[in-house]
Amino acid sequence: MRETESWEKCPKCIVNDEKDYRLKLKAADDKYGHITAKEYKDLVASIPQPGGVVPAFRGVSSIEIISGMLEISFKGICNTCGFEFKYEKSIDMLKE
Ligand SMILES: [Zn+2]
Secondary structure (H helix, E strand, C coil), rough: CCCECCCCCCCHHHHHHHHHHHHHHHHHHECCCEEEHHHHHHHHHHHHHHCCCCEEEEEEEEEEECCEEEEEEEEECCCCCCEEEEEEEECCCCCC
């Protein structure tokens, strides 16, 4: 079986990254009016923009034909958050 390895940005990390950004922005907004304008501006500027997710999702895929069946498989795991995804499908090529 020939497998192909790829490193991608984890879909869950991308969602978490955006959620984290919104939470930090909300926390800064809650302080608005309680801290000086400069402190507020500096606080907002210190929040990292979303989009800094690194390709930590390792995927291994294979596609092959065994006795007329197209065998597709993919499995991946994220080194950052531990998200796992697995997909397997056998397709009878003569019936599709
Ligand atoms: Zn992840």
